[in-house]
Amino acid sequence: MNWERLLSLKRFGDTQKRIRNQQNEIRLGFEVDYDRIVFSSPFRSLQDKTQVIPFSKTDFVHTRLTHSLEVSVVGRSLGRMAGVEILKVNPDLQKEHGYQANDFGAIIAAASLAHDIGNPPFGHSGEKAIGQFFKTGKGKEFESMLTKVQYQDLCLFEGNANGLKILTESINGNEGGLRLTYASLGSYIKYPRFSYPNANSNHVANKKFGVFKSEEGIFEDIIDDLGLKISGEIVRHPLAYLVEAADDICYTIIDFEDGINLGWISEDYALEYFIKLVKDNIDTKKYNSLIHTSQRIAYLRSLAINNLIVDSVVQFLKNYQNIMTGQYPHALLDKSKYKAQMEDIISISKEKVYRSENVLKKEIIGYKIINSLLKNITSAALNKFHNKETSYDKLILRLIPKNHPIVDKKSIYKTFLNSACFVASLSDSRAMQLEKSFFTL
Numbered sequence: 001m002n003w004e005r006l007l008s009l010k011r012f013g014d015t016q017k018r019i020r021n022q023q024n025e026i027r028l029g030f031e032v033d034y035d036r037i038v039f040s041s042p043f044r045s046l047q048d049k050t051q052v053i054p055f056s057k058t059d060f061v062h063t064r065l066t067h068s069l070e071v072s073v074v075g076r077s078l079g080r081m082a083g084v085e086i087l088k089v090n091p092d093l094q095k096e097h098g099y100q101a102n103d104f105g106a107i108i109a110a111a112s113l114a115h116d117i118g119n120p121p122f123g124h125s126g127e128k129a130i131g132q133f134f135k136t137g138k139g140k141e142f143e144s145m146l147t148k149v150q151y152q153d154l155c156l157f158e159g160n161a162n163g164l165k166i167l168t169e170s171i172n173g174n175e176g177g178l179r180l181t182y183a184s185l186g187s188y189i190k191y192p193r194f195s196y197p198n199a200n201s202n203h204v205a206n207k208k209f210g211v212f213k214s215e216e217g218i219f220e221d222i223i224d225d226l227g228l229k230i231s232g233e234i235v236r237h238p239l240a241y242l243v244e245a246a247d248d249i250c251y252t253i254i255d256f257e258d259g260i261n262l263g264w265i266s267e268d269y270a271l272e273y274f275i276k277l278v279k280d281n282i283d284t285k286k287y288n289s290l291i292h293t294s295q296r297i298a299y300l301r302s303l304a305i306n307n308l309i310v311d312s313v314v315q316f317l318k319n320y321q322n323i324m325t326g327q328y329p330h331a332l333l334d335k336s337k338y339k340a341q342m343e344d345i346i347s348i349s350k351e352k353v354y355r356s357e358n359v360l361k362k363e364i365i366g367y368k369i370i371n372s373l374l375k376n377i378t379s380a381a382l383n384k385f386h387n388k389e390t391s392y393d394k395l396i397l398r399l400i401p402k403n404h405p406i407v408d409k410k411s412i413y414k415t416f417l418n419s420a421c422f423v424a425s426l427s428d429s430r431a432m433q434l435e436k437s438f439f440t441l
Contacts, residue, residue: 001227001325005227007099008186018181029181043113050121051258052258067250068117072113076109078309079105083104111240111243118162120423121430122369126370129371162424169215171403172405202329242332249308252342255349256345264352265352311338380396381415
């Protein structure tokens with residue numbers, strides 16, 4: 001892989017190459033990506049989407065929005081630190097082309113900001129609920145209408161793939177979606193493959209899939225422009241490893257902290273496990289001067305995140321050659337020197353947070369609501385596709401905003417996928433409200 005190609009400033013529809021030396025340093029192209037994501041409707045909807053804790057009125061519990069903002073901050077630091085070292089290895093990038101360490105930070109910040117933009121309401125159970133509707137629910141009736149890859153897209157509905165669809169899809173004259181740089185889009189795609197056929201590899205890039213069949217064209221254009229095909233195999237963008245690390249750091253530490261703030265994890269546990277993670281560089285004098293437990297936890301949390309940032313960059317540089325040839329099969333934190341401490345924290349979070357009664361109730365409610373929404377919307381969309389819509393179908397489809405077209409007269413696959421992606425676009429509150437309206441029509 002070649003960094004000049006990997007740092008491509010190209011946007012959808014460009015006919016001429018964008019040159020880094022010709023960029024406006026006041027508002028660099030990669031920074032424009034960040035701004036476009038922030039001001040997009042799909043990103044704003046994350047403020048009312050569950051991260052882990054559902055329907056909380058407590059202002060210190062994270063939503064998808066606050067989580068994404070924090071991941072972007074961590075990602076920016078990771079990118080800048082790694083960028084300094086990458087430029088040392090590739091001095092021509094800076095001397096001849098004008099790339100700076102901050103460019104790496106801006107790219108990863110944008111990709112990190114968008115990393116959850118395609119996730120459905122009600123947390124990760126939302127993805128499972130959509131998939132189960134098509135795999136074992138009423139949506140199984142549609143299998144015979146679809147190819148294997150099309151049906152697999154629906155049965156394994158994936159927020160990462162939906163995110164790429166949101167970022168790149170042309171709708172109602174808005175060509176190329178948000179028109180982000182290909183460098184940011186490439187870094188966003190942690191799983192550069194389709195849902196079918198199944199991957200026969202333990203490589204971290206194959207853990208999930210990241211591209212719906214409907215985005216095949218733009219995906220191939222991104223891959224070709226960035227040079228992400230080696231010996232006929234599509235590989236991960238190197239910076240995707242750092243985007244993944246930013247997310248891993250934040251959900252590990254922040255979900256744990258949310259559990260502490262809600263009283264689900266005891267403060268004694270919290271201090272014990274955080275101290276294990278930061279014992280090598282804790283300022284004992286400063287720590288002992290903090291009076292309140294909340295202050296101590298905040299201090300330890302900040303140290304923990306910093307330690308994991310530094311170690312992630314160490315792992316990236318240590319495995320740089322394999323990463324650059326697409327041969328590094330692990331997430332960076334899988335080989336972290338803090339892996340044992342992180343596993344302990346995740347174990348406590350699973351027991352006290354992820355399996356708490358509140359979270360389980362959220363998942364049950366989410367399954368019920370998403371199943372009901374998809375049952376009504378796909379039925380109405382299918383009837384309209386075949387020009388057999390009833391008065392009830394018309395009412396259902398009128399509830400869907402015009403900026404979310406559902407029925408594609410040329411493709412039953414896209415009609416069903418659009419239905420699933422519309423449901424995924426809803427906030428928790430809007431999904432609940434819309435589902436109730438189906439029973440009051």
